[in-house]
Amino acid sequence: MKLHFQQADLAESVNIVLKAVPSKTTMPILECILIDSTSGEIRLTANDMELGIETVAEGSIEERGKIALDAKIFSDIVRKLPNGIVTIETDQNQTAVITCEKAKFDIPGKDAEEFAALPEIEKNEYIEISQFSLREVIRQTLFCIAPNENNKLMTGELFEVRNNMLKVVSLDGHRIAIRNLELRGDCSDKKVVIPGKTLNEISKILSGGMDDMVRIYFDTNYLLFVFGRTIVLSRLIDGEYFRIDQMLSSDYETKVVLNRQSFLGSIDRATLLVRESDKMPVILQICDDVLNLQINTMLGSMDEETIVDKTGKDITIGFNPKFLMDALRAIDDEEVSLYFINAKAPCFIRDDKGSYIYLILPVNIR
Amino acid sequence: MKLHFQQADLAESVNIVLKAVPSKTTMPILECILIDSTSGEIRLTANDMELGIETVAEGSIEERGKIALDAKIFSDIVRKLPNGIVTIETDQNQTAVITCEKAKFDIPGKDAEEFAALPEIEKNEYIEISQFSLREVIRQTLFCIAPNENNKLMTGELFEVRNNMLKVVSLDGHRIAIRNLELRGDCSDKKVVIPGKTLNEISKILSGGMDDMVRIYFDTNYLLFVFGRTIVLSRLIDGEYFRIDQMLSSDYETKVVLNRQSFLGSIDRATLLVRESDKMPVILQICDDVLNLQINTMLGSMDEETIVDKTGKDITIGFNPKFLMDALRAIDDEEVSLYFINAKAPCFIRDDKGSYIYLILPVNIR
Numbered sequence: 001m002k003l004h005f006q007q008a009d010l011a012e013s014v015n016i017v018l019k020a021v022p023s024k025t026t027m028p029i030l031e032c033i034l035i036d037s038t039s040g041e042i043r044l045t046a047n048d049m050e051l052g053i054e055t056v057a058e059g060s061i062e063e064r065g066k067i068a069l070d071a072k073i074f075s076d077i078v079r080k081l082p083n084g085i086v087t088i089e090t091d092q093n094q095t096a097v098i099t100c101e102k103a104k105f106d107i108p109g110k111d112a113e114e115f116a117a118l119p120e121i122e123k124n125e126y127i128e129i130s131q132f133s134l135r136e137v138i139r140q141t142l143f144c145i146a147p148n149e150n151n152k153l154m155t156g157e158l159f160e161v162r163n164n165m166l167k168v169v170s171l172d173g174h175r176i177a178i179r180n181l182e183l184r185g186d187c188s189d190k191k192v193v194i195p196g197k198t199l200n201e202i203s204k205i206l207s208g209g210m211d212d213m214v215r216i217y218f219d220t221n222y223l224l225f226v227f228g229r230t231i232v233l234s235r236l237i238d239g240e241y242f243r244i245d246q247m248l249s250s251d252y253e254t255k256v257v258l259n260r261q262s263f264l265g266s267i268d269r270a271t272l273l274v275r276e277s278d279k280m281p282v283i284l285q286i287c288d289d290v291l292n293l294q295i296n297t298m299l300g301s302m303d304e305e306t307i308v309d310k311t312g313k314d315i316t317i318g319f320n321p322k323f324l325m326d327a328l329r330a331i332d333d334e335e336v337s338l339y340f341i342n343a344k345a346p347c348f349i350r351d352d353k354g355s356y357i358y359l360i361l362p363v364n365i366r
Numbered sequence: 367m368k369l370h371f372q373q374a375d376l377a378e379s380v381n382i383v384l385k386a387v388p389s390k391t392t393m394p395i396l397e398c399i400l401i402d403s404t405s406g407e408i409r410l411t412a413n414d415m416e417l418g419i420e421t422v423a424e425g426s427i428e429e430r431g432k433i434a435l436d437a438k439i440f441s442d443i444v445r446k447l448p449n450g451i452v453t454i455e456t457d458q459n460q461t462a463v464i465t466c467e468k469a470k471f472d473i474p475g476k477d478a479e480e481f482a483a484l485p486e487i488e489k490n491e492y493i494e495i496s497q498f499s500l501r502e503v504i505r506q507t508l509f510c511i512a513p514n515e516n517n518k519l520m521t522g523e524l525f526e527v528r529n530n531m532l533k534v535v536s537l538d539g540h541r542i543a544i545r546n547l548e549l550r551g552d553c554s555d556k557k558v559v560i561p562g563k564t565l566n567e568i569s570k571i572l573s574g575g576m577d578d579m580v581r582i583y584f585d586t587n588y589l590l591f592v593f594g595r596t597i598v599l600s601r602l603i604d605g606e607y608f609r610i611d612q613m614l615s616s617d618y619e620t621k622v623v624l625n626r627q628s629f630l631g632s633i634d635r636a637t638l639l640v641r642e643s644d645k646m647p648v649i650l651q652i653c654d655d656v657l658n659l660q661i662n663t664m665l666g667s668m669d670e671e672t673i674v675d676k677t678g679k680d681i682t683i684g685f686n687p688k689f690l691m692d693a694l695r696a697i698d699d700e701e702v703s704l705y706f707i708n709a710k711a712p713c714f715i716r717d718d719k720g721s722y723i724y725l726i727l728p729v730n731i732r
Contacts (some may be wrong), residue, residue: 070398070665073638073639073665073666076638077635077638080631080634080635080638081630081635102632102670102671102672103635103668103669104668104669104670105634105635105639105666105667105668105672106666106667106668107666108666109637264449266468266469267448268446269443269446269447269469269471272439272442272443272446273439273471275472299436299439299473300439300471300472300473300474301471301472302469302470302471302472303470304469304470305468306466306468314679
């Protein structure tokens with residue numbers, strides 16, 4: 001095999017597939033990037049068996065062939081090569097010679113036949129959204145998934161297609177994030193749970209804007225994202241996702257409209273007095289049109305008043321400050337509305353259009 | 367006590383003295399910043415007994431007084447307050463109330479009398495250099511000190527004043543860095559060893575340029591740096607510094623002139639094949655006007671040729687690549703000259719003016 005690339009093009013392609021290389025594995029071949037030019041295109045592939053990424057690299061083929069190279073060493077070398085033409089050449093001993101200007105690297109490769117190819121999936125049903133929207137919707141919900149694997153379904157996100165709307169849901173037992181997006185065109189109803197890891201990695205390689213589309217294909221056990229010269233294949237999480245509709249309510253006793261940034265600022269200041277080990281709640285005391293935020297810990301106490309636009313009853317309620325901040329950071333609106341029922345019922349942060357709903361359970365403060 | 371500050375002014379002053387707050391100590395009072403306005407100026411002080419920093423903060427005094435506040439909490443609060451007027455007020459119970467706009471913090475303080483005041487030193491003899499030069503000379507030499515305390519003198523830098531020249535020397539047993547600076551004005555000869563920690567911290571707070579001067583006062587056991595509204599007091603390291611003159615030689619058998627950036631780039635690429643655990647040398651093979659840099663490790667091999675301007679004999683010599691890179695990064699010149707005697711003798715990188723000398727011991731490659 002003999003291939004030629006511009007260093008920047010190769011570095012970009014390697015960086016994309018690198019996201020699917022597992023950091024720890026018992027199968028050394030999975031630590032490799034497959035370079036395959038046998039089809040006449042130069043395809044780079046990485047696959048950790050849950051998540052696979054393949055991209056077509058810009059470059060020219062002098063002699064077709066394929067090889068698997070250790071992802072870490074290969075990517076480090078490509079990144080640090082000078083900005084010139086990079087040539088990758090292999091011999092019968094599976095050694096790759098990488099040259100660029102006067103620099104020449106010899107690194108041992110592995111037999112490409114050992115590499116686990118991405119499974120073929122059916123490309124019948126799909127939805128299409130912009131790269132920008134997919135990246136945003138992931139950012140606005142992914143913080144809400146559970147970090148550990150005690151409940152596998154909680155480590156993923158529900159993507160539900162119904163009536164040409166995409167609903168994305170994540171939850172961790174203390175809070176729920178919901179985003180609704182309108183879809184263009186017709187597509188049948190779908191309901192899948194996508195691993196959080198897939199969404200995290202894909203959001204890092206979605207560099208396009210509002211006009212660059214991602215096509216998402218639905219197969220029984222897999223989801224396939226296709227955009228630009230790249231495909232991302234992810235295994236789905238098995239099982240029935242939580243029924244969240246029964247947890248949502250539009251009733252409320254208190255509604256507060258406030259400036260998102262300044263509220264975020266005051267919660268952020270309050271958390272200065274919280275050491276990681278102790279889980280002190282912030283207390284919101286809403287009385288007339290004043291929201292008084294208080295915290296009291298071993299390190300000291302803090303309170304801060306904000307003028308708000310309140311309708312309904314006065315209320316005093318406690319929250320994990322991190323949960324409030326995560327939700328407020330995920331929202332772009334300048335003003336947000338908080339809805340309360342009582343000190344033991346969940347608080348909702350939602351907009352009138354129904355494009356987002358954040359539900360947060362309160363902390364018992366008595 | 368009652369004081370008022372602009373948030374940005376207070377944050378800047380706190381950030382300066384914070385550099386002298388020890389990260390670990392058995393004396394809780396040393397974890398504090400002293401705020402003392404009894405003299406009519408607002409002085410902030412931190413002191414870890416080796417290094418003390420005092421700065422005069424911009425602000426107004428409504429009622430004089432002093433208090434010691436936990437540095438971490440106080441600095442976190444000040445940094446996160448909104449950009450307005452900050453008021454610090456204390457009561458008889460040593461509690462500080464910090465208010466800014468609608469935010470109000472109550473934090474417990476400590477008796478200012480417990481705080482270890484900075485020792486008074488004699489201000490007779492001093493030198494003066496620009497903040498820029500001091501920061502640069504520290505950057506260009508500090509990487510060469512020994513990281514551990516096996517030999518206390520190696521953890522500091524020699525500052526030697528002789529004939530109106532300042533010579534700064536650091537070494538770690540494998541390499542030596544020397545910088546020479548001309549001093550303005552007259553001052554008597556001095557020879558002190560300054561702890562690396564002091565130099566590291568001071569270089570972070572020296573923000574001034576070529577026209578902002580630092581005055582350095584010499585006392586028996588201390589050195590005092592005075593610049594702007596800040597003083598930094600450092601204990602010196604006791605003992606006779608190493609005699610380096612006998613290690614320096616201007617004889618050579620091979621001289622190589624090369625482009626610093628491209629040489630640095632090729633050593634950087636070579637180190638991609640070095641895992642941290644194994645200490646593989648890079649080998650420089652200098653033959654006619656070609657320098658061939660080679661490395662050969664378990665991960666693969668690399669070589670890269672550079673055209674150089676050589677005088678004298680051919681030579682093959684091995685180095686720890688990190689030592690070469692550290693020295694090359696500390697130099698600003700576009701072209702550098704390397705001087706060799708033989709494969710077992712130190713290599714020198716130096717300029718003709720004598721403003722810098724870097725000595726690096728080679729690694730045995732046979």
